[in-house]
Structures are given as C-alpha cells and as structure tokens.
Amino acid sequence: MDEELVKIRIARRAAQELPNGSVVNLGVGIPTMVADYLPDGKTIYLQSENGMLGVGPSPTPDAVIPNLINAGRKPVTEIAGTCYFDSAVSFGMIRGGHLDTTIIGGLQVSETGDLANWQVPGKDVLGAGGAMDLVVGAKQVIVATQHTAKDGAPKIVRKCDMPITAYQAVDVLITEYAVFRFDSEGMLLEEITSDITLDELKAITPATYRISPKLVVREV
Amino acid sequence: MDEELVKIRIARRAAQELPNGSVVNLGVGIPTMVADYLPDGKTIYLQSENGMLGVGPSPTPDAVIPNLINAGRKPVTEIAGTCYFDSAVSFGMIRGGHLDTTIIGGLQVSETGDLANWQVPGKDVLGAGGAMDLVVGAKQVIVATQHTAKDGAPKIVRKCDMPITAYQAVDVLITEYAVFRFDSEGMLLEEITSDITLDELKAITPATYRISPKLVVREV
Amino acid sequence: MIEQLSVDDAAKLIKSESSIMVGGFGNIGNPKQLIDKIADGNATNLTVMANDLGTPNVGLGRWVTENKIKKAIGSYFTYNKDVARKYREGLIELFMMPQGTFAEAIRAGGVGIGGFYTRIGLGTELTEGHETKIIDGIEYVFAKALHADFAILHAKKADELGNLIYDKTARNFNPIMAMAADYCIVEVEEIVPAGSLSPEEIVTPFVFVDALVLVERSCCQHG
Amino acid sequence: MIEQLSVDDAAKLIKSESSIMVGGFGNIGNPKQLIDKIADGNATNLTVMANDLGTPNVGLGRWVTENKIKKAIGSYFTYNKDVARKYREGLIELFMMPQGTFAEAIRAGGVGIGGFYTRIGLGTELTEGHETKIIDGIEYVFAKALHADFAILHAKKADELGNLIYDKTARNFNPIMAMAADYCIVEVEEIVPAGSLSPEEIVTPFVFVDALVLVERSCCQHG
Numbered sequence: 001m002d003e004e005l006v007k008i009r010i011a012r013r014a015a016q017e018l019p020n021g022s023v024v025n026l027g028v029g030i031p032t033m034v035a036d037y038l039p040d041g042k043t044i045y046l047q048s049e050n051g052m053l054g055v056g057p058s059p060t061p062d063a064v065i066p067n068l069i070n071a072g073r074k075p076v077t078e079i080a081g082t083c084y085f086d087s088a089v090s091f092g093m094i095r096g097g098h099l100d101t102t103i104i105g106g107l108q109v110s111e112t113g114d115l116a117n118w119q120v121p122g123k124d125v126l127g128a129g130g131a132m133d134l135v136v137g138a139k140q141v142i143v144a145t146q147h148t149a150k151d152g153a154p155k156i157v158r159k160c161d162m163p164i165t166a167y168q169a170v171d172v173l174i175t176e177y178a179v180f181r182f183d184s185e186g187m188l189l190e191e192i193t194s195d196i197t198l199d200e201l202k203a204i205t206p207a208t209y210r211i212s213p214k215l216v217v218r219e220v
Numbered sequence: 221m222d223e224e225l226v227k228i229r230i231a232r233r234a235a236q237e238l239p240n241g242s243v244v245n246l247g248v249g250i251p252t253m254v255a256d257y258l259p260d261g262k263t264i265y266l267q268s269e270n271g272m273l274g275v276g277p278s279p280t281p282d283a284v285i286p287n288l289i290n291a292g293r294k295p296v297t298e299i300a301g302t303c304y305f306d307s308a309v310s311f312g313m314i315r316g317g318h319l320d321t322t323i324i325g326g327l328q329v330s331e332t333g334d335l336a337n338w339q340v341p342g343k344d345v346l347g348a349g350g351a352m353d354l355v356v357g358a359k360q361v362i363v364a365t366q367h368t369a370k371d372g373a374p375k376i377v378r379k380c381d382m383p384i385t386a387y388q389a390v391d392v393l394i395t396e397y398a399v400f401r402f403d404s405e406g407m408l409l410e411e412i413t414s415d416i417t418l419d420e421l422k423a424i425t426p427a428t429y430r431i432s433p434k435l436v437v438r439e440v
Numbered sequence: 441m442i443e444q445l446s447v448d449d450a451a452k453l454i455k456s457e458s459s460i461m462v463g464g465f466g467n468i469g470n471p472k473q474l475i476d477k478i479a480d481g482n483a484t485n486l487t488v489m490a491n492d493l494g495t496p497n498v499g500l501g502r503w504v505t506e507n508k509i510k511k512a513i514g515s516y517f518t519y520n521k522d523v524a525r526k527y528r529e530g531l532i533e534l535f536m537m538p539q540g541t542f543a544e545a546i547r548a549g550g551v552g553i554g555g556f557y558t559r560i561g562l563g564t565e566l567t568e569g570h571e572t573k574i575i576d577g578i579e580y581v582f583a584k585a586l587h588a589d590f591a592i593l594h595a596k597k598a599d600e601l602g603n604l605i606y607d608k609t610a611r612n613f614n615p616i617m618a619m620a621a622d623y624c625i626v627e628v629e630e631i632v633p634a635g636s637l638s639p640e641e642i643v644t645p646f647v648f649v650d651a652l653v654l655v656e657r658s659c660c661q662h663g
Numbered sequence: 664m665i666e667q668l669s670v671d672d673a674a675k676l677i678k679s680e681s682s683i684m685v686g687g688f689g690n691i692g693n694p695k696q697l698i699d700k701i702a703d704g705n706a707t708n709l710t711v712m713a714n715d716l717g718t719p720n721v722g723l724g725r726w727v728t729e730n731k732i733k734k735a736i737g738s739y740f741t742y743n744k745d746v747a748r749k750y751r752e753g754l755i756e757l758f759m760m761p762q763g764t765f766a767e768a769i770r771a772g773g774v775g776i777g778g779f780y781t782r783i784g785l786g787t788e789l790t791e792g793h794e795t796k797i798i799d800g801i802e803y804v805f806a807k808a809l810h811a812d813f814a815i816l817h818a819k820k821a822d823e824l825g826n827l828i829y830d831k832t833a834r835n836f837n838p839i840m841a842m843a844a845d846y847c848i849v850e851v852e853e854i855v856p857a858g859s860l861s862p863e864e865i866v867t868p869f870v871f872v873d874a875l876v877l878v879e880r881s882c883c884q885h886g
Contacts, residue, residue, distance in 0.1 A: 091763025092551030300858030311540025
C-alpha cells in the first residue's frame, strides 16, 4: 500500500473520533493531516502549543502571514475567534486538562498504554518539546501511527524499550489496520480493517490485547 | 498636635524617600496620603494589588468610573500608560520583587524589623489581604505610622507580641518624630524632628536602636 | 462547546455541598445576578472560594445572610461584619490565605500544578503547620492548588465561542478562576460574533469557559 | 525607569559567564538584531535559556556557531544539527525540560515562586533524580524556578513607559521571560507615547522591562 494512502487512511479514521466542537492539539506528521479529513459538518478547534487557539488552515504561499506559525513551524492562518497567549498560559491550558484531545504520533505503544515517541534511537533528538505535556495533560490521547516501523519492527509491544514519553497515557490507538482502546483492564481491539485477518494482525502486534465482542470490521 | 497634621507630616516625609520614577504600592491610611505630598517634579507609578499599574488620583464624585477601584475599594482614575492584569499577575509582580517600594502602616515594628500590622487585637480582622505579600515581595518596605498607639502604647518594640505579618521585613520606619533604617546590625536612628529630644524619643521607643553619627535634626 | 443559559438555569446547576469559586474583589467584577439568584435558591453548605465575602447583605454578603456557606477560603473577610459574627458563633468555617498565595493557588489548580513554594506568610499564623522547604538557601512554605466544582464569574464581553474580555479592575480573580473549576459560568453584558474581538486582546481563551449568562448591561454598572 | 539603548550598547551589557533568557520559538518572536550583535561580540561561556537554539547559523544558531554557549536550558534543540554535534563532542552542556515545565519554571522565577509540582515527565529520563511528592493521592515531580541575569526579548510595540504588546505567535516565551531576569532588554519595532496603547490590551506591564532597543521594522519581518 502506498505510504501516503496509509497515512490518509489513519488520519481519516482518527478524524472520526473527534466530537464536533472539540478542542484538539495535533502533533506533526499524520496527526496534522487529521484536520484535512474531518467529516462534513464537523468543526474542531485547534490549539498550537506555541500560543494559539483557533488555528486555521495553511495559507497559500503568497499569503503567508509574518509571525504566524504553528508548533511544527509551519505557516498557518487565523479563524474567527482565534486568540493568542504566552507559553505558560498555553501549557497551563494543556497541563490543566482543558484540551479535549491530543493526537500524536508513536514510536512504541505498550499494552498498558505507555507511549514512547520522543527519542528516536540512533538519531539526535535533543528534547521532547511539548510531547510529554500534551500526552499527560489532554483529556484524551489518540496515538495515530503506522502499525509497524519502516523496517517492519513492531510498534505495538508488551513493554516499551525506547525512552518513555508517558506511562498509561494512551486512550485510543489508531493504525492503518486497527483501532484499540485502553481501559482499566488493558488493551481492547475494537475495530479491524477488511484487508487484514485477526491472525495476521496478531502476528504484527506483540502486545497482549482482548478482542471486543462488538468487534467492527471496517471495509477499506 | 492635631492627628491629621501628624499624618500629613509622616506622609510628606515618606514621599521624600521615593526616587523619581519608582513603582510603589501604598497601603490604606497614611500610606495612601503619600501620593498627595510628593515633592514638585517627582513622578511615581502606583500599583494596586487588585490588578492595576499606573493608578491615577481620585475622581471628583461626578466623574467616578465604574469598575475602577484601588485595593482600598476607593474610586481611582487612569494615567497615560495604565494597564490592567489579573490577580495572579498582580501578586506575581509583587512577590517576584518587581515593585520598588511598598509603604504600609504598622501596629508594631520590632528592633529586628519584624512587622505586625494585620491582626488588630480585640477586633474582628479576618485575613491579611495582600499585606504579607507586599511586605515580603517589595524591594523596599517603608512603614509609615504614628510613633505610638492611640492609647499611648509603644509601637516600636523589642519584640512584637501581636500576630506577625513578616519577619525582618522593614527597611525604613517613618513616624512623626523619627526616621529609622534597618541594616544587618539592627535599627539605626537617622533622623529626629526638632520638636522632640533624644531622651523623649527613647522614652516612647522601647526598641533598642543605634543613633547614627550623621543624625539629622529636621526642623518642623 | 459553550452553552448559553438564563440566570435561572445557571443558578439551578449549583447543588448543595458544591465547591464554588466566585470572581470579584470588593464587590467589583463579581457576577451580581448569579450571586443573587443563588442566594434566593435552595443550594446550601457551599464551600466558597472568593477574595472576600462582600459587604453585609450585598454581593456574597447575601450568601452569608442566607446561610449558604459552610466554608469560605479567601484572603480578607473583614469587609463584612456578619462573617465575623457567624465565625465567632461557629456557623461558618474560614480558611484565610495571603491574597497572592490565594491567587496563585487558584491559578495552579487551573494549570495542573499540584502545589508550589512561596516565601509569603512564612512563620506566620496563616501558614501554621504547612510544610517548608529550603530551595537554593532560601526558606519557602508550601501551598496546595485550589480547584472547585464551579466558577461563577463576570466579564464585560464574550464572543460566541466564549472568549472573554474584562473591564478595568473588574478583571481581578476572574481569569484565573475561569481555569480552575470543572464548570465555568460567566455572566456577561454583551455577546458578540466570533471574530469581533481582536485575537490579541482576548484575556480568557474560550476553552476555559463552559457557559455564558447574558445580563442587562444597565443592571451591571458598578462603582 | 526605562532606558532606550542602541543595539550596540545593549549587546555590550552582556558579559561572559552571564545567564540569559532569549525569547522566541523556532526563530519567530526572537530578538534577531540583539542576537546577531551578541554573536559578533566578545561575551562567551553564556548559559542560555531558550526553547530552542534556532537553526544552523540562524537566530541562536549563530551563538552555537560562534561558540558562545556553555550551557543551554530549553525544550527542543533538534532543529539545529550543530547542537547535536557539539553536544556529542562535549562542547556544549544541555539541560532539556518538557516545554511546559520549562515555561512554568520561567514564570515561577518571575513571580517569586521557588518551585512547583507537575505530573509532566514523571518517571521519564527528563525528570530522572528529581524529587517526587504525592498530593491528594496523585504523584507529582518537583521543578525548580529558573531565573537569569538578562532577558533579551522581542515585542511588536512598546509605549514610552515600557508597556509591551506582541504580534501573533511571536508572543510565545517573551512575556514570561520579561519577568524572570534581573535586567530585561526588549527589541521593538515601534515606540509610541504613553497612553497610546489600550490599558486592556497591554500584555507586559512596564514594570518588568528595563531597556528598549528600537529597530527598523523592515528588518524584523518574520515568517
């Protein structure tokens, strides 16, 4: 499957999780794409941790507004109702539990909902930016990621061996093949796509998970 | 001496202590009067802990502005450059050491610079308001008070027996008869008015204090 | 998403035993109509967090008169002599904090900080029994964050999303309390379309606000 | 009282071994001219507190190139690959914090709070060895306030007293750093008479600002 199509599939599915009117922070990569795949009639409000609530879409190249970027350092625009604030207020909003959802990428997710996504092994990643704040602070954490790493290594594991971003933080995990939800008993497979079997999924998913009695098979 | 004249004398002397351009918070009573007795050509900027920097003078009764009061709940006005902020910012400004001076009343000041001024014995004082914050936070604390209590009881004592507002907090103590400064060795008498002798002052001042070799006698 | 409620419906949300933050300083910047409507209602045994309790039978003073308050947390209750009387008679519990520590504890509750260290009040009656800590050679005293079930606040103007601006010293505790309650109700004098307020001048971002109560401007002039 | 300084004179105030907070996020909202002038100057062994260190040889990246930095405290240095190289070679010391903890620690330093408890980063590499505390049944980790000798910041406009307003996401760390340094220098594109800014829209009250540096607006367009 074309990698871009995989990413779109994940972003489109994640967009369905968001209630109308919710306030959301989108991480870089697949999460950023979620805004482009909202179902018709659904409005969400985007927060950017560099100090903006009500982030609008990217401008055309000739309409870039000076001093207006998102946390991924990309030019953005205002909407009706945008407001700006300093970094302490921004992270107060995040840490204080005022965001409905953060959608973020993942390098590893464990069966207990631990997330590793800041330190890429072998790469020079110096600092976690706002990832730890978002994952602990937001009311709901959705990890949107490809099911396995580029080299085929599993990402959905029994226990993370990469540096942890936060423990027991993930609420929903969305990949191109599956939707898992985390509850007090652990990890629950709620949805699988029609192009993979349960056995095939199991083979690429070392984490222990239950299968929902109401398992949905989503046609793709 | 008429009590009002005593208060004016104290306020006028306190006003001399303030450098031009300093940012000052004035407590209720004598401290509030200080703004009215600034020497010609001296400008100070007043902060009010309910969320205002750049407090202007009282309005005439027919020009009262709704929603514009100082921390003593009295109507005030704006100046050119006034700004408003919330109570956390206001006390951040105070606690963070950003005010040059607070001038505040005192019930008791000890020879080590301890101040008691929030809990009046026998009266129902429920809470210290912003007094503790101001006295600990401001770079310079000037206590402006009558030398003795209404009943003649000393206010400048060896040790406070009233509930403490802050320990070792007072920098300058100004009464109708004297100016004391506090340093690492304790309390130093720097100035005395011409209508009292050193012996008379000593008799109404139980605190131990040194007399400055440069003692000033101020004609009154 | 923001709700728009009548004063009546908003007041009815407050149940007995609730904890509730109330904006305002010396009866300026407080949500007068909500306060009065709750005074007239049935909710009782409230834990109130407010700088002061108004003046006798005015503002939060009405809650004192109507015996709504089990416990009050704030900085200065002396304006209202009824509080002193009820306190002496054991009819109201008081927790008094330095005003800046009170403000900072509200903000802390709003921004997910569990508690903090301050030098204010060290060694005084107001911090008796509180933990202390030496940081870089300076002694501090611990203060715990405050949080409430409800906040009832006053703002000058909201947009339809719930972004707020305030008027002069009526701002005071309102912006920080907006962050620190599970459900934040704001009495406003005007609601304007989204986009009508400058993005730079908005003081309280709408994400902190749950409900707006529009009241007549004429009845909300203070001073 | 506010001072008005030239870029040259302001840059000369920064001496070797100083600690210095620098506003900005991803080269937006940083004091570009001051940064460049200090890069050209003699001060070295600086302890820098900034969200990031710019990009290679741009913004604070110039200080990396010019070996001005002994230690950097911030949240994300990955934008600038020169930092990684110097870090591996032991030529620069890094202290990395979660971005919100970094912001809150700066604010704490500005408002006289010694330190605070947060849940962010608990159990991770970024809080290894930090004290923890249970408050109301929830585990938190301690973070100490940050304070610096200097802050160099950017604002859109100042009035003659030093009150500041910002532009869009160029606000970021500037308002909190303004509070947290002994001497706060702000690069602005315009200085207007006192009273020209609305008292409600001022973001940084002048009491936090020590010096203004007026720069040409044309050279400060970002984006």
